Amino acid sequence: MTTLQPPVDAAEPRPAPPPAGRDRRSWTGWGFIGPFVAVFALVFLAPIAYSLYLSLFRDQLIGGTTFVGLDNYQQALRDDRFWAALGRVSLFLCVQVPVMLGIALLVALALDSGRLYGKDFFRISVFLPYAVPAVVATLMWSFMYGTRFGLVGDINDAFGVSLPDPLSPGLVLASIGNIVTWEFVGYNMLIFYSALRVVPHSLYEAAEIDGAGQIRVITAIKLPAIRGALVIATIFSIIGSFQLFNEPSVMQKLAPNAITTDYTPNFYTYSLSFSGQQHNYSATVAIVMGLITMVIAYVVQLRGMRKGV
Numbered sequence: 507m508t509t510l511q512p513p514v515d516a517a518e519p520r521p522a523p524p525p526a527g528r529d530r531r532s533w534t535g536w537g538f539i540g541p542f543v544a545v546f547a548l549v550f551l552a553p554i555a556y557s558l559y560l561s562l563f564r565d566q567l568i569g570g571t572t573f574v575g576l577d578n579y580q581q582a583l584r585d586d587r588f589w590a591a592l593g594r595v596s597l598f599l600c601v602q603v604p605v606m607l608g609i610a611l612l613v614a615l616a617l618d619s620g621r622l623y624g625k626d627f628f629r630i631s632v633f634l635p636y637a638v639p640a641v642v643a644t645l646m647w648s649f650m651y652g653t654r655f656g657l658v659g660d661i662n663d664a665f666g667v668s669l670p671d672p673l674s675p676g677l678v679l680a681s682i683g684n685i686v687t688w689e690f691v692g693y694n695m696l697i698f699y700s701a702l703r704v705v706p707h708s709l710y711e712a713a714e715i716d717g718a719g720q721i722r723v724i725t726a727i728k729l730p731a732i733r734g735a736l737v738i739a740t741i742f743s744i745i746g747s748f749q750l751f752n753e754p755s756v757m758q759k760l761a762p763n764a765i766t767t768d769y770t771p772n773f774y775t776y777s778l779s780f781s782g783q784q785h786n787y788s789a790t791v792a793i794v795m796g797l798i799t800m801v802i803a804y805v806v807q808l809r810g811m812r813k814g815v
Contacts, residue, residue, distance in 0.1 A: 560789040571786075578790035587768040588791055592798070594679065595770050599747035602683035607739055610691045614698035615724060629699070633692035640689065640752040647685045648673075648760050673761040682753045690746070694739045701735035702728060737810035741803050748799045751776065771795045 564574045582588055613632055616622050635643065650657040651672040658669050672681040709727050718726065729736075751772040758765040758773075767777035771791065779788035 557789040557793055560786050561793055564786050565784075578787055579794065581787065582790050582794050585791075588771065588774060588794075591768050591771045591774050592795070595747055595750055598679060598683060598750065599744060602686060603740070603743045603747060605683075606687045606691055607694055607736075607743060609687070610694035610739070611698055611736075613691065613695045614702060615728065617695075617699050618702040618728070619720070629695075632695055635688050636690060636692045638689070641756055643689055644685055644753045644756040647681070647688070648757050651681055652760070673757070673764060675764040678757070678761055678764040682750070682757070685753050686746075686750075690743070694743070697735050697739050698732055701732035705731045733810070737807060740810065741806055744803055744806060745799055748772075748795065748802075 561578050562573060562575060563571050564578060565571050617625055617629055622628060638646075649655070653659045653662065653669075653671050653673075658672060661667065662669055670677055672678070705728065709731075710723065713723050713727060749772055750770045754765050754769045754773050755776070758767070758769070767781065768774040772795070775788050775792045775795070778784045778791065782788075
C-alpha cells in the first residue's frame with residue numbers, strides 16, 4: 507500500500523545564498539586583529555615554544571646536543587640553588603609587597619579625601635620615582651648605601667656613629683626592598699586613586715546622612731569599592747617579585763659577598779645562560795619559575811575576587 511506524498515510546490519522559494527559582501531565583512535575583523543596576533547605570536551608564543559624545545563635537550567661533552575626528555579625538569583626540582591633563590595624572593599614578596607601596597611593605599615586615600623594640601627604636587631612627587639629607570643634608581647640608592655663613599659659613610663664620619671652596612675649579607679635584601687618600594691609606590695598609588703575616583707558620590711552622601719565617620723567610610727565603602735584594583739595590584743606585585751632581576755644584578759658588583767649569581771631565580775637563569783653556557787637548563791629553570799608564578803597569581807586572583815571574602 508503506497509502512501510501519497512503531498513505535492514511539492516515548484517514555486518516554493520529557496521533560501522538565498524549569502525551575499526558576497528558578507529564574506530568580505532567576516533574577514534574585516536581579522537584584518538584589524540591580524541597585526542596584534544602576529545606580534546603576539548612572534549614575541550610571546552614563539553619564545554615560549556622555543557624555551558620548551560630547549561628544555562628537552564642537553565649539551566653534553568660527548569655526543570653534543572641530545573634529547574633528554576624531562577631530565578632537566580627533574581634536575582631543577584632537585585636543585586638546592588634554585589629553591590634557595592625561590593625562598594629568598596618568597597620572603598621578599600611576603601614582606602615588601604604588603605608594605606608597598608599599604609603605603610600606596612594610604613597615599614591614595616589621603617589624596618582622595620580632598621583634605622591634603624598641595625594634592626597635585628604631592629601626587630606627582632609620589633609618582634615621579636616610577637619614571638626613573640630601575641637601573642638608574644638602583645645605582646643611585648647603591649651610592650647612598652655605600653659606607654666608604656656614599657651617604658651612609660658620610661653620616662658615619664659626620665656624627666661619629668657606625669650605622670649598619672645596608673649592603674651586608676643580612677641587610678641587602680631589605681635594601682633591595684627599599685629600592686623597589688620607592689620605585690613602585692607611585693605606580694600602585696595611581697591604580698588605587700583611579701579606582702577611588704569612580705566611586706559614586708551618592709554612597710558618600712548616604713554615609714554622611716547615617717553619621718558614618720571617615721574610618722567607617724573607608725572600611726565600608728572605599729575599600730570594598732576598589733577591591734578589584736587591590737587584587738590587580740597584588741597580582742602585578744607578586745609577578746614583579748618573582749621576576750626580581752635588575753636590582754640584584756646591578757648591586758652584585760658592589761656587594762659580591764652578599765649577592766651571589768643565584769640570588770634570585772631570574773638572576774640564576776641569567777647566570778646559567780650567559781656565564782655557564784647552560785642554555786638548555788636555563789630554559790628549564792625559567793619555565794619552572796614561570797609555572798610557579800602563574801599558579802600563585804591565579805590562586806591569589808581566585809581568592810581575591812571571591813565574594814564574601
